[in-house]
Amino acid sequence: MGKVPPSFRPAISSSLTRKLPLEIPTPNHIPEKITKKKPPQHSRKPQASSASGKAKTLFKSPDLSSAKKVFNYIVATTKSSIDLRFHNPSCNPMPQSPPSMTPSPFFITWSKPNHFNMMVNNGLKPNQVTTDIAIRSLCEVGRIDHAVELVKELSLKQFPPDTYTFNFLVKNLCKCRTLSTVYGFIDDMKRSFDIKPDLVTYTILIDNVCNSKNLREAMRLVGVLNESGFKPDCFVYNTIMKGYCMLSKGSEAIESKEARKYLDILVESGHLPDAVTYTSLMNGMCREGNALGAVVLLKEMERKGCTPNSCTYNTLLHGLCKCRLMEKGMELYGAMKSAGMKLETASYATLVRALCREGRVAEAYDVFDYAVESKSLNDVAAYSTLEVTLKWLKKAREQGLAV
Amino acid sequence: MLPQRLKKTITDNPKKLANLIDLVNLPSPVREFVGQSQISRLGCFMRVWSYIKENNLQDPNNKNLVNCDEKLKSILLGKSRVELAELPALIKLHFPKVPKSAT
Numbered sequence: 001m002g003k004v005p006p007s008f009r010p011a012i013s014s015s016l017t018r019k020l021p022l023e024i025p026t027p028n029h030i031p032e033k034i035t036k037k038k039p040p041q042h043s044r045k046p047q048a049s050s051a052s053g054k055a056k057t058l059f060k061s062p063d064l065s066s067a068k069k070v071f072n073y074i075v076a077t078t079k080s081s082i083d084l085r086f087h088n089p090s091c092n093p094m095p096q097s098p099p100s101m102t103p104s105p106f107f108i109t110w111s112k113p114n115h116f117n118m119m120v121n122n123g124l125k126p127n128q129v130t131t132d133i134a135i136r137s138l139c140e141v142g143r144i145d146h147a148v149e150l151v152k153e154l155s156l157k158q159f160p161p162d163t164y165t166f167n168f169l170v171k172n173l174c175k176c177r178t179l180s181t182v183y184g185f186i187d188d189m190k191r192s193f194d195i196k197p198d199l200v201t202y203t204i205l206i207d208n209v210c211n212s213k214n215l216r217e218a219m220r221l222v223g224v225l226n227e228s229g230f231k232p233d234c235f236v237y238n239t240i241m242k243g244y245c246m247l248s249k250g251s252e253a254i255e256s257k258e259a260r261k262y263l264d265i266l267v268e269s270g271h272l273p274d275a276v277t278y279t280s281l282m283n284g285m286c287r288e289g290n291a292l293g294a295v296v297l298l299k300e301m302e303r304k305g306c307t308p309n310s311c312t313y314n315t316l317l318h319g320l321c322k323c324r325l326m327e328k329g330m331e332l333y334g335a336m337k338s339a340g341m342k343l344e345t346a347s348y349a350t351l352v353r354a355l356c357r358e359g360r361v362a363e364a365y366d367v368f369d370y371a372v373e374s375k376s377l378n379d380v381a382a383y384s385t386l387e388v389t390l391k392w393l394k395k396a397r398e399q400g401l402a403v
Numbered sequence: 404m405l406p407q408r409l410k411k412t413i414t415d416n417p418k419k420l421a422n423l424i425d426l427v428n429l430p431s432p433v434r435e436f437v438g439q440s441q442i443s444r445l446g447c448f449m450r451v452w453s454y455i456k457e458n459n460l461q462d463p464n465n466k467n468l469v470n471c472d473e474k475l476k477s478i479l480l481g482k483s484r485v486e487l488a489e490l491p492a493l494i495k496l497h498f499p500k501v502p503k504s505a506t
Contacts, residue, residue, distance in 0.1 A: 361487045362466030365452070380423060383445055387491045394488070 132165045139172040147172070148185060155193040167200050174208035179217075182208075199230045203239055210243025218243055237266045238276050245284025256284040273304075279312045286319025294319050295328065310341050318347040321354040329354065333367070342376040343367075349385045356393045359403030364389070422498075432477045433497050444498045448491060451475070461487075 131154055138147040147169060151161050161169070166189070173182045182205070189195040197205075202225045209217045218240060225232060244259040259281050266273055278301045282294040294316055301308055313336050320329035333351060336343070343351070348371050355364040364386065371382045396402035426441040434440055437450055455461065455469055462468040462484075469475075469485045479485050479493050 356488075359467070362461065365487055379445060379449070380420065383448060383491075384423065390488050390491055394492075 128159075128162045128165065131159060131161050132168075135161065135165050135169055139169070142176075144169075144172055144176055152188075152192070155189070155195070160193055160195060163198055163200070166195055167198075167204060170197075170201055171204050171208075174204060179209070179212075196228075199225070199233060199236070202228075202230065203235050206236060206243075207239045210239060210246065213243075213247060215243055215247065231269070234266065234271045234274065234277070237262055237271065238274075238280065241277060241284075242280040245280045245287065256281065256288055256290070259284050273306065275301075275306055275309045275312055278306060278308070279315050282312065282319065283315050286315065286322065289323055291316075291319040291323035291325055291328075311344075313341060314344040314347040317343075318350050321347070321350040324354065326354060326358060330363075337370055340374065342374050343371055345377060345381065345385075348377060348382070349389070352385055352389050353392070356389050357396070357402045361390075361393075427498055430497060436474055436478050444495065447497070448494050451478070451490065451494060 131151070134150060135147045138144065138150065151165070151169060154161065170182060170186065173185055186197050186201070190197070202221060206218045206221050209215075209221065222232060222236070222240070225236070241259045241262045244255045244262070247255045263273055263277060263281060266277065278297060282297050285291070285294045285297065298308060298312070298316060301312075313332065317329060317332050317336065320326075320332060329351065348367065351367055352364045355361070355367065368382055368386045371377050372379060376382075377385075393402055423445050424443045426443050428441055429437070429439075433442075433447065436454075437447060442450070454475065458472065460469050460472060460475065462470055467487050469487060469490075471479055471483055471485055475485075476483060478497065480496075485493065
Protein backbone atom coordinates (compact mmCIF):
# COMPACT_ATOMS: atom_id res chain seq x y z
CA MET A 1 0.00 0.00 0.00
CA GLY A 2 1.18 3.56 0.26
CA LYS A 3 4.55 4.10 1.78
CA VAL A 4 5.37 7.06 3.94
CA PRO A 5 7.37 9.50 1.82
CA PRO A 6 11.00 9.19 2.84
CA SER A 7 11.34 12.82 3.81
CA PHE A 8 8.49 12.33 6.22
CA ARG A 9 10.37 10.22 8.64
CA PRO A 10 13.16 12.73 9.05
CA ALA A 11 10.49 15.28 9.88
CA ILE A 12 9.98 13.42 13.10
CA SER A 13 13.62 12.89 13.77
CA SER A 14 14.50 16.45 12.89
CA SER A 15 11.94 17.58 15.39
CA LEU A 16 13.80 15.48 17.88
CA THR A 17 17.16 16.78 16.92
CA ARG A 18 15.84 20.29 17.15
CA LYS A 19 16.41 19.87 20.86
CA LEU A 20 20.15 19.56 20.35
CA PRO A 21 21.93 22.79 21.05
CA LEU A 22 24.14 24.59 18.63
CA GLU A 23 27.26 24.12 20.65
CA ILE A 24 27.34 20.46 19.85
CA PRO A 25 27.25 20.66 16.11
CA THR A 26 27.22 17.85 13.62
CA PRO A 27 30.53 16.03 13.30
CA ASN A 28 31.46 17.58 9.99
CA HIS A 29 31.48 21.03 11.43
CA ILE A 30 33.06 20.33 14.72
CA PRO A 31 36.63 21.44 14.15
CA GLU A 32 35.72 24.98 13.18
CA LYS A 33 33.02 25.52 15.75
CA ILE A 34 34.94 24.03 18.62
CA THR A 35 37.81 26.39 18.22
CA LYS A 36 35.43 29.30 18.30
CA LYS A 37 33.10 28.26 21.05
CA LYS A 38 35.43 26.68 23.52
CA PRO A 39 34.63 28.79 26.57
CA PRO A 40 37.07 28.60 29.45
CA GLN A 41 40.48 28.25 27.88
CA HIS A 42 41.12 31.89 27.33
CA SER A 43 44.84 31.45 27.52
CA ARG A 44 45.14 32.06 23.86
CA LYS A 45 48.79 31.38 23.45
CA PRO A 46 49.72 31.92 19.83
CA GLN A 47 51.29 28.50 19.64
CA ALA A 48 48.06 26.91 20.74
CA SER A 49 45.96 28.61 18.13
CA SER A 50 48.43 27.87 15.39
CA ALA A 51 48.62 24.31 16.60
CA SER A 52 44.89 23.91 16.48
CA GLY A 53 44.82 25.61 13.10
CA LYS A 54 47.40 23.19 11.90
CA ALA A 55 45.52 20.31 13.41
CA LYS A 56 42.55 20.93 11.20
CA THR A 57 44.52 20.82 8.00
CA LEU A 58 47.08 18.23 8.95
CA PHE A 59 44.67 15.55 9.91
CA LYS A 60 42.79 15.75 6.71
CA SER A 61 44.93 13.10 5.15
CA PRO A 62 43.70 9.61 5.75
CA ASP A 63 47.21 8.34 5.98
CA LEU A 64 47.45 7.18 9.50
CA SER A 65 51.15 6.81 10.04
CA SER A 66 52.05 10.22 8.70
CA ALA A 67 49.33 11.85 10.76
CA LYS A 68 50.59 10.09 13.84
CA LYS A 69 54.08 11.30 13.14
CA VAL A 70 52.88 14.83 12.75
CA PHE A 71 50.93 14.67 15.97
CA ASN A 72 53.84 13.34 17.93
CA TYR A 73 56.01 16.05 16.53
CA ILE A 74 53.61 18.75 17.52
CA VAL A 75 53.17 17.31 20.97
CA ALA A 76 56.89 17.15 21.46
CA THR A 77 57.56 20.69 20.34
CA THR A 78 54.70 22.65 21.76
CA LYS A 79 54.23 20.95 25.07
CA SER A 80 53.15 23.78 27.21
CA SER A 81 50.57 25.28 24.99
CA ILE A 82 48.48 22.35 24.05
CA ASP A 83 45.10 22.83 25.44
CA LEU A 84 41.70 21.32 24.98
CA ARG A 85 41.15 23.20 21.77
CA PHE A 86 43.87 21.26 20.09
CA HIS A 87 42.72 17.94 21.34
CA ASN A 88 39.13 18.31 20.40
CA PRO A 89 39.72 18.89 16.71
CA SER A 90 42.39 16.23 16.66
CA CYS A 91 39.91 13.79 18.10
CA ASN A 92 37.90 14.24 15.04
CA PRO A 93 40.00 13.80 11.93
CA MET A 94 37.92 10.89 10.94
CA PRO A 95 34.78 12.38 9.49
CA GLN A 96 36.94 14.61 7.35
CA SER A 97 38.80 11.82 5.70
CA PRO A 98 37.15 9.62 3.12
CA PRO A 99 35.53 6.48 4.36
CA SER A 100 38.52 4.24 3.97
CA MET A 101 39.47 1.35 6.12
CA THR A 102 42.26 2.94 8.08
CA PRO A 103 40.51 5.72 9.98
CA SER A 104 38.51 3.57 12.29
CA PRO A 105 41.32 1.67 13.93
CA PHE A 106 43.21 4.93 13.90
CA PHE A 107 40.50 6.67 15.76
CA ILE A 108 40.01 3.84 18.18
CA THR A 109 43.63 3.79 19.18
CA TRP A 110 43.38 7.50 19.66
CA SER A 111 40.28 7.93 21.59
CA LYS A 112 40.69 4.95 23.79
CA PRO A 113 43.46 4.59 26.29
CA ASN A 114 46.26 6.56 24.66
CA HIS A 115 44.62 9.76 23.89
CA PHE A 116 42.46 10.23 26.89
CA ASN A 117 45.14 9.05 29.22
CA MET A 118 47.53 11.39 27.55
CA MET A 119 45.12 14.23 27.98
CA VAL A 120 44.55 13.42 31.61
CA ASN A 121 48.27 13.06 32.19
CA ASN A 122 48.84 16.46 30.71
CA GLY A 123 46.38 17.80 33.22
CA LEU A 124 43.51 18.18 30.82
CA LYS A 125 40.20 16.63 31.50
CA PRO A 126 38.14 15.43 28.56
CA ASN A 127 35.04 17.48 28.73
CA GLN A 128 31.61 16.77 27.46
CA VAL A 129 32.40 18.04 24.00
CA THR A 130 35.26 15.59 23.70
CA THR A 131 33.03 12.78 24.87
CA ASP A 132 30.40 13.82 22.41
CA ILE A 133 32.75 13.88 19.46
CA ALA A 134 34.21 10.54 20.45
CA ILE A 135 30.85 8.89 20.77
CA ARG A 136 29.52 10.31 17.55
CA SER A 137 32.56 9.27 15.57
CA LEU A 138 32.52 5.78 17.01
CA CYS A 139 28.89 5.38 16.15
CA GLU A 140 29.49 6.65 12.67
CA VAL A 141 31.91 3.79 12.00
CA GLY A 142 29.55 1.33 13.58
CA ARG A 143 31.67 0.74 16.65
CA ILE A 144 28.74 1.15 18.87
CA ASP A 145 29.90 -1.33 21.48
CA HIS A 146 33.09 0.66 21.87
CA ALA A 147 31.04 3.77 22.26
CA VAL A 148 29.06 2.19 25.09
CA GLU A 149 32.24 0.98 26.72
CA LEU A 150 33.80 4.38 26.40
CA VAL A 151 30.84 6.11 27.95
CA LYS A 152 30.86 3.74 30.88
CA GLU A 153 34.60 4.12 31.31
CA LEU A 154 34.35 7.87 31.22
CA SER A 155 31.46 7.90 33.62
CA LEU A 156 33.53 5.84 36.04
CA LYS A 157 36.22 8.45 35.82
CA GLN A 158 33.75 11.17 36.75
CA PHE A 159 33.20 12.42 33.20
CA PRO A 160 29.61 11.49 32.59
CA PRO A 161 28.10 12.18 29.19
CA ASP A 162 25.57 14.97 28.92
CA THR A 163 21.99 14.37 27.84
CA TYR A 164 22.70 15.03 24.18
CA THR A 165 25.45 12.44 23.98
CA PHE A 166 23.40 10.02 26.01
CA ASN A 167 20.38 10.38 23.79
CA PHE A 168 22.46 10.15 20.65
CA LEU A 169 23.89 6.88 21.91
CA VAL A 170 20.43 5.58 22.79
CA LYS A 171 19.23 6.44 19.32
CA ASN A 172 22.08 4.59 17.69
CA LEU A 173 21.63 1.62 19.96
CA CYS A 174 17.99 1.45 18.94
CA LYS A 175 19.05 1.30 15.34
CA CYS A 176 21.42 -1.61 15.63
CA ARG A 177 20.67 -3.51 18.78
CA THR A 178 17.67 -5.22 20.29
CA LEU A 179 15.27 -3.36 22.45
CA SER A 180 16.29 -5.31 25.52
CA THR A 181 19.89 -4.24 24.97
CA VAL A 182 18.78 -0.64 24.87
CA TYR A 183 16.71 -1.01 28.02
CA GLY A 184 19.67 -2.74 29.63
CA PHE A 185 21.95 0.14 28.78
CA ILE A 186 19.53 2.71 30.12
CA ASP A 187 19.03 0.80 33.36
CA ASP A 188 22.76 0.40 33.70
CA MET A 189 23.38 4.09 33.34
CA LYS A 190 20.64 4.85 35.81
CA ARG A 191 21.88 2.44 38.42
CA SER A 192 25.59 3.05 38.15
CA PHE A 193 25.82 6.69 37.27
CA ASP A 194 22.42 8.14 38.06
CA ILE A 195 21.92 9.23 34.44
CA LYS A 196 18.20 9.17 33.94
CA PRO A 197 16.32 9.02 30.65
CA ASP A 198 14.53 12.25 29.89
CA LEU A 199 11.64 13.16 27.62
CA VAL A 200 13.81 13.02 24.53
CA THR A 201 15.07 9.55 25.47
CA TYR A 202 11.53 8.32 25.87
CA THR A 203 10.51 9.84 22.57
CA ILE A 204 13.38 8.06 20.84
CA LEU A 205 12.32 4.79 22.40
CA ILE A 206 8.68 5.28 21.49
CA ASP A 207 9.61 6.19 17.93
CA ASN A 208 11.78 3.13 17.58
CA VAL A 209 9.13 0.87 19.04
CA CYS A 210 6.46 2.31 16.75
CA ASN A 211 8.68 1.69 13.75
CA SER A 212 8.73 -1.95 14.73
CA LYS A 213 4.96 -1.72 14.80
CA ASN A 214 4.86 -2.53 18.46
CA LEU A 215 2.23 -0.08 19.54
CA ARG A 216 1.48 -1.84 22.79
CA GLU A 217 5.04 -1.31 23.95
CA ALA A 218 4.76 2.28 22.86
CA MET A 219 1.74 2.81 25.05
CA ARG A 220 3.49 1.14 27.94
CA LEU A 221 6.39 3.54 27.51
CA VAL A 222 3.96 6.44 27.57
CA GLY A 223 2.72 5.10 30.87
CA VAL A 224 6.28 4.92 32.20
CA LEU A 225 6.82 8.44 30.96
CA ASN A 226 3.82 9.69 32.87
CA GLU A 227 4.89 7.86 36.00
CA SER A 228 8.36 9.38 35.82
CA GLY A 229 6.67 12.71 36.02
CA PHE A 230 7.17 13.76 32.42
CA LYS A 231 4.37 15.30 30.49
CA PRO A 232 4.17 14.11 26.91
CA ASP A 233 4.84 16.95 24.55
CA CYS A 234 4.10 17.62 20.92
CA PHE A 235 6.93 15.35 19.76
CA VAL A 236 5.72 12.39 21.74
CA TYR A 237 2.20 12.76 20.43
CA ASN A 238 3.41 13.14 16.88
CA THR A 239 5.47 10.00 17.24
CA ILE A 240 2.54 8.01 18.56
CA MET A 241 0.25 9.25 15.86
CA LYS A 242 2.80 8.37 13.24
CA GLY A 243 2.97 4.91 14.77
CA TYR A 244 -0.76 4.43 14.43
CA CYS A 245 -0.81 5.73 10.90
CA MET A 246 1.99 3.45 9.83
CA LEU A 247 -0.12 0.56 10.95
CA SER A 248 -2.95 1.68 8.76
CA LYS A 249 -3.71 -0.51 5.84
CA GLY A 250 -6.81 -1.87 4.25
CA SER A 251 -10.20 -0.35 4.33
CA GLU A 252 -10.86 -0.23 8.01
CA ALA A 253 -10.45 3.14 9.53
CA ILE A 254 -9.48 1.85 12.95
CA GLU A 255 -5.99 3.15 13.18
CA SER A 256 -6.65 6.60 11.88
CA LYS A 257 -9.52 6.94 14.35
CA GLU A 258 -7.11 6.17 17.15
CA ALA A 259 -4.68 8.65 15.72
CA ARG A 260 -7.44 11.20 15.45
CA LYS A 261 -8.14 10.75 19.15
CA TYR A 262 -4.57 11.70 19.85
CA LEU A 263 -4.97 14.82 17.86
CA ASP A 264 -7.77 15.81 20.21
CA ILE A 265 -5.74 14.83 23.28
CA LEU A 266 -2.91 16.94 21.99
CA VAL A 267 -5.13 19.95 21.60
CA GLU A 268 -6.73 19.39 24.98
CA SER A 269 -3.40 19.24 26.76
CA GLY A 270 -2.68 22.65 25.38
CA HIS A 271 -0.32 21.74 22.59
CA LEU A 272 -0.65 23.01 19.07
CA PRO A 273 -0.74 20.35 16.41
CA ASP A 274 1.82 21.20 13.76
CA ALA A 275 2.28 20.30 10.12
CA VAL A 276 3.88 17.02 11.11
CA THR A 277 0.86 16.01 13.17
CA TYR A 278 -1.57 16.71 10.39
CA THR A 279 0.61 15.10 7.75
CA SER A 280 0.88 11.85 9.69
CA LEU A 281 -2.85 11.78 10.17
CA MET A 282 -3.36 12.45 6.47
CA ASN A 283 -0.97 9.69 5.60
CA GLY A 284 -2.88 7.26 7.78
CA MET A 285 -6.16 8.20 6.21
CA CYS A 286 -4.77 7.87 2.70
CA ARG A 287 -3.43 4.43 3.48
CA GLU A 288 -6.92 3.46 4.48
CA GLY A 289 -8.26 4.70 1.17
CA ASN A 290 -9.78 7.81 2.67
CA ALA A 291 -8.05 10.40 0.51
CA LEU A 292 -11.06 12.66 0.48
CA GLY A 293 -10.97 12.77 4.26
CA ALA A 294 -7.35 13.76 3.97
CA VAL A 295 -8.30 16.66 1.72
CA VAL A 296 -10.87 17.79 4.28
CA LEU A 297 -8.13 17.60 6.88
CA LEU A 298 -6.00 19.89 4.74
CA LYS A 299 -8.71 22.51 4.86
CA GLU A 300 -9.09 22.06 8.61
CA MET A 301 -5.37 22.43 9.00
CA GLU A 302 -5.29 25.70 7.12
CA ARG A 303 -8.29 26.95 9.04
CA LYS A 304 -6.50 26.36 12.29
CA GLY A 305 -3.60 28.42 11.04
CA CYS A 306 -1.19 25.58 10.50
CA THR A 307 0.67 25.98 7.20
CA PRO A 308 1.02 22.77 5.22
CA ASN A 309 4.54 22.07 4.06
CA SER A 310 5.97 20.32 1.03
CA CYS A 311 5.68 16.97 2.75
CA THR A 312 1.99 17.51 3.43
CA TYR A 313 1.28 18.20 -0.20
CA ASN A 314 3.34 15.30 -1.41
CA THR A 315 1.61 12.94 1.00
CA LEU A 316 -1.75 14.16 -0.17
CA LEU A 317 -0.83 13.86 -3.83
CA HIS A 318 0.42 10.35 -3.28
CA GLY A 319 -2.77 9.43 -1.46
CA LEU A 320 -5.06 10.92 -4.08
CA CYS A 321 -3.29 9.10 -6.88
CA LYS A 322 -3.39 5.81 -5.06
CA CYS A 323 -7.09 6.23 -4.47
CA ARG A 324 -7.47 7.09 -8.16
CA LEU A 325 -8.93 10.50 -7.51
CA MET A 326 -7.12 11.92 -10.50
CA GLU A 327 -9.12 15.08 -10.89
CA LYS A 328 -8.28 16.23 -7.40
CA GLY A 329 -4.79 14.87 -7.83
CA MET A 330 -4.13 16.91 -10.94
CA GLU A 331 -5.62 19.95 -9.27
CA LEU A 332 -3.19 19.54 -6.41
CA TYR A 333 -0.32 18.88 -8.79
CA GLY A 334 -1.15 22.07 -10.65
CA ALA A 335 -1.10 24.03 -7.41
CA MET A 336 2.22 22.49 -6.40
CA LYS A 337 3.68 23.21 -9.81
CA SER A 338 2.74 26.88 -9.71
CA ALA A 339 4.19 27.14 -6.24
CA GLY A 340 7.39 25.56 -7.55
CA MET A 341 7.15 22.82 -4.98
CA LYS A 342 9.44 19.85 -5.35
CA LEU A 343 8.03 16.40 -5.84
CA GLU A 344 9.15 13.51 -3.74
CA THR A 345 10.20 10.25 -5.35
CA ALA A 346 7.14 8.38 -4.11
CA SER A 347 4.56 10.95 -5.14
CA TYR A 348 6.29 11.46 -8.49
CA ALA A 349 6.24 7.75 -9.23
CA THR A 350 2.65 7.36 -8.15
CA LEU A 351 1.54 10.33 -10.19
CA VAL A 352 3.26 9.11 -13.35
CA ARG A 353 1.81 5.67 -12.89
CA ALA A 354 -1.68 6.96 -12.23
CA LEU A 355 -1.59 9.13 -15.33
CA CYS A 356 -0.31 6.32 -17.51
CA ARG A 357 -2.96 4.02 -16.18
CA GLU A 358 -5.52 6.40 -17.59
CA GLY A 359 -3.70 6.63 -20.89
CA ARG A 360 -2.59 10.19 -20.19
CA VAL A 361 0.94 9.52 -21.32
CA ALA A 362 1.63 13.02 -22.60
CA GLU A 363 0.76 14.42 -19.18
CA ALA A 364 3.06 11.89 -17.60
CA TYR A 365 5.85 13.19 -19.80
CA ASP A 366 4.91 16.64 -18.61
CA VAL A 367 5.32 15.59 -14.99
CA PHE A 368 8.67 14.09 -15.94
CA ASP A 369 9.70 17.42 -17.41
CA TYR A 370 8.64 19.26 -14.28
CA ALA A 371 10.44 16.81 -12.04
CA VAL A 372 13.67 17.33 -13.95
CA GLU A 373 13.25 21.08 -14.23
CA SER A 374 12.49 21.57 -10.54
CA LYS A 375 15.36 19.24 -9.67
CA SER A 376 12.99 17.23 -7.51
CA LEU A 377 14.77 14.16 -8.74
CA ASN A 378 17.91 13.70 -10.72
CA ASP A 379 17.69 12.82 -14.42
CA VAL A 380 18.42 9.19 -13.91
CA ALA A 381 15.79 8.66 -11.25
CA ALA A 382 13.11 10.59 -13.10
CA TYR A 383 13.79 8.88 -16.38
CA SER A 384 14.04 5.40 -14.87
CA THR A 385 10.67 5.82 -13.24
CA LEU A 386 9.16 6.92 -16.52
CA GLU A 387 10.71 4.07 -18.43
CA VAL A 388 9.68 1.44 -15.90
CA THR A 389 6.15 2.81 -15.81
CA LEU A 390 5.85 2.77 -19.58
CA LYS A 391 7.09 -0.80 -19.67
CA TRP A 392 4.48 -1.66 -17.09
CA LEU A 393 1.87 0.17 -19.14
CA LYS A 394 2.61 -1.92 -22.19
CA LYS A 395 2.07 -5.13 -20.25
CA ALA A 396 -1.00 -3.74 -18.52
CA ARG A 397 -2.53 -2.78 -21.82
CA GLU A 398 -2.03 -6.26 -23.13
CA GLN A 399 -3.84 -7.58 -20.13
CA GLY A 400 -6.60 -5.03 -20.44
CA LEU A 401 -5.78 -3.36 -17.17
CA ALA A 402 -5.09 0.07 -18.60
CA VAL A 403 -6.18 2.40 -21.36
CA MET B 404 5.31 -1.18 -3.81
CA LEU B 405 6.52 0.73 -6.81
CA PRO B 406 9.01 2.99 -5.05
CA GLN B 407 10.70 0.00 -3.49
CA ARG B 408 11.12 -1.72 -6.82
CA LEU B 409 12.51 1.50 -8.22
CA LYS B 410 15.18 1.70 -5.60
CA LYS B 411 16.33 -1.67 -6.75
CA THR B 412 16.34 -0.53 -10.35
CA ILE B 413 18.46 2.51 -9.88
CA THR B 414 20.73 2.37 -6.92
CA ASP B 415 21.10 -1.32 -6.20
CA ASN B 416 21.58 -2.25 -9.80
CA PRO B 417 24.81 -0.71 -11.05
CA LYS B 418 24.58 -2.62 -14.30
CA LYS B 419 21.29 -1.07 -15.20
CA LEU B 420 22.49 2.33 -14.13
CA ALA B 421 25.57 1.97 -16.28
CA ASN B 422 23.43 0.82 -19.14
CA LEU B 423 21.55 4.07 -18.88
CA ILE B 424 24.31 6.59 -18.47
CA ASP B 425 27.42 5.16 -20.09
CA LEU B 426 28.55 6.80 -23.28
CA VAL B 427 28.27 4.57 -26.29
CA ASN B 428 29.62 4.67 -29.80
CA LEU B 429 26.65 5.06 -32.02
CA PRO B 430 25.50 3.69 -35.33
CA SER B 431 25.32 6.41 -37.98
CA PRO B 432 21.61 7.35 -38.03
CA VAL B 433 21.68 8.25 -34.36
CA ARG B 434 25.04 9.92 -34.75
CA GLU B 435 23.59 12.19 -37.38
CA PHE B 436 20.55 13.04 -35.36
CA VAL B 437 22.46 13.78 -32.21
CA GLY B 438 25.49 15.35 -33.86
CA GLN B 439 27.88 13.55 -31.52
CA SER B 440 29.81 10.35 -31.88
CA GLN B 441 28.96 9.22 -28.38
CA ILE B 442 26.01 9.63 -26.11
CA SER B 443 24.32 7.82 -23.27
CA ARG B 444 20.91 6.25 -23.61
CA LEU B 445 19.55 8.79 -21.18
CA GLY B 446 21.11 11.66 -23.08
CA CYS B 447 19.69 10.37 -26.31
CA PHE B 448 16.20 10.17 -24.86
CA MET B 449 16.41 13.73 -23.55
CA ARG B 450 17.57 14.94 -26.96
CA VAL B 451 14.81 13.20 -28.84
CA TRP B 452 12.16 14.38 -26.41
CA SER B 453 13.27 18.00 -26.52
CA TYR B 454 13.46 17.77 -30.33
CA ILE B 455 9.84 16.65 -30.36
CA LYS B 456 8.79 19.49 -28.09
CA GLU B 457 10.77 22.17 -29.92
CA ASN B 458 9.41 21.22 -33.28
CA ASN B 459 5.87 20.70 -32.03
CA LEU B 460 5.70 17.24 -33.42
CA GLN B 461 2.99 16.08 -31.07
CA ASP B 462 -0.39 15.61 -32.64
CA PRO B 463 -2.55 18.52 -31.47
CA ASN B 464 -5.60 16.26 -31.18
CA ASN B 465 -3.87 13.56 -29.26
CA LYS B 466 -0.74 14.59 -27.48
CA ASN B 467 0.16 10.99 -26.86
CA LEU B 468 1.01 10.67 -30.54
CA VAL B 469 3.99 12.08 -32.37
CA ASN B 470 4.11 12.84 -36.09
CA CYS B 471 7.67 12.13 -37.05
CA ASP B 472 9.55 14.35 -39.45
CA GLU B 473 12.28 12.99 -41.70
CA LYS B 474 15.01 13.33 -39.12
CA LEU B 475 13.01 11.57 -36.49
CA LYS B 476 11.90 8.86 -38.86
CA SER B 477 15.53 8.02 -39.53
CA ILE B 478 15.99 6.85 -35.95
CA LEU B 479 12.55 5.64 -35.06
CA LEU B 480 12.39 2.73 -37.46
CA GLY B 481 11.01 4.82 -40.30
CA LYS B 482 7.65 5.15 -38.58
CA SER B 483 5.66 8.22 -39.47
CA ARG B 484 3.60 8.09 -36.28
CA VAL B 485 4.86 7.02 -32.94
CA GLU B 486 3.26 6.78 -29.52
CA LEU B 487 4.96 8.60 -26.70
CA ALA B 488 4.55 5.45 -24.67
CA GLU B 489 6.89 3.56 -26.97
CA LEU B 490 9.55 6.22 -27.23
CA PRO B 491 11.99 4.87 -24.61
CA ALA B 492 11.72 1.37 -26.06
CA LEU B 493 12.44 2.56 -29.58
CA ILE B 494 15.47 4.51 -28.48
CA LYS B 495 16.73 1.55 -26.50
CA LEU B 496 16.91 -0.45 -29.73
CA HIS B 497 19.87 1.62 -30.85
CA PHE B 498 21.87 0.81 -27.80
CA PRO B 499 23.90 -2.31 -27.25
CA LYS B 500 22.18 -5.01 -25.30
CA VAL B 501 23.98 -5.87 -22.13
CA PRO B 502 24.22 -9.64 -21.83
CA LYS B 503 22.55 -10.79 -18.66
CA SER B 504 25.13 -12.62 -16.63
CA ALA B 505 24.31 -14.52 -13.45
CA THR B 506 23.55 -11.82 -10.88
